[in-house]
Amino acid sequence: xQTIHQWPVAEIKAVGSPLSLGCTIKGKSSPNLYWYWxxxxxxxxxLFYSITVGQVESVVQLNLSASRPKDDQFILxxxxxxxxxxxxxxCAWSPPTxxxxxxxxxxxxTVL
Amino acid sequence: GQQVQQSPASLVLQEGENAELQCxxxxxxxxxxxxxxxxxxRLIGLxxxxxxxPTGKQTSSTVTKGRHSSLTISSSQxxxxxxxxxxxxxxxxxxxxxxxxxxxxxxxxx
Numbered sequence: 676x677q678t679i680h681q682w683p684v685a686e687i688k689a690v691g692s693p694l695s696l697g698c699t700i701k702g703k704s705s706p707n708l709y710w711y712w713x714x715x716x717x718x719x720x721x722l723f724y725s726i727t728v729g730q731v732e733s734v735v736q737l738n739l740s741a742s743r744p745k746d747d748q749f750i751l752x753x754x755x756x757x758x759x760x761x762x763x764x765x766c767a768w769s770p771p772t773x774x775x776x777x778x779x780x781x782x783x784x785t786v787l
Numbered sequence: 788g789q790q791v792q793q794s795p796a797s798l799v800l801q802e803g804e805n806a807e808l809q810c811x812x813x814x815x816x817x818x819x820x821x822x823x824x825x826x827x828x829r830l831i832g833l834x835x836x837x838x839x840x841p842t843g844k845q846t847s848s849t850v851t852k853g854r855h856s857s858l859t860i861s862s863s864q865x866x867x868x869x870x871x872x873x874x875x876x877x878x879x880x881x882x883x884x885x886x887x888x889x890x891x892x893x894x895x896x897x
Binding site: 707709718719720721724726732734765774775776777778779780781 | 822828830888889
């Protein structure tokens, strides 16, 4: 069975500090990977997607970047956090040939 | 681009009542996915494309036709409270942007 993990579970960071969020998918080869951001009480905004190692496409920038260093790993990062980065970050995967989304548990980020 | 509208924005039920949530979109598709999210929680898939076994709640069902999809929650329970999203696949043409609706906030009281 496929499992998806995100780390950390929650993070409190200062404005201007760097950030790195991770996502790992086990039990699935060559998944499509996605990063989403959700403001409190809001809908989900797709940030990035990746169909293969080393390739990441940006959907909405939000002064964030993403990388896929391994087939099963997706990283979201920034060098300088903004207050507007606060929210809930979700990683998801889909089969290589489809768009059905399977979400991780999410990381709650608070920027102060 | 593809637009998605969900209705109602919020809904309050008494336990045991049924609910029908609506999702309308600008381009016809049958690959609509519905999700359930408890406050601050994980998104649980409720259904996907026709023919695939739905996950999550067994007392929910979806019907998608043309530019409209509906999610029916039968015999609601307090644990069904949360926000329900519909999601559309990317448009044709190489984009991989999925489109989420704004969600329907459901409150089920005992």
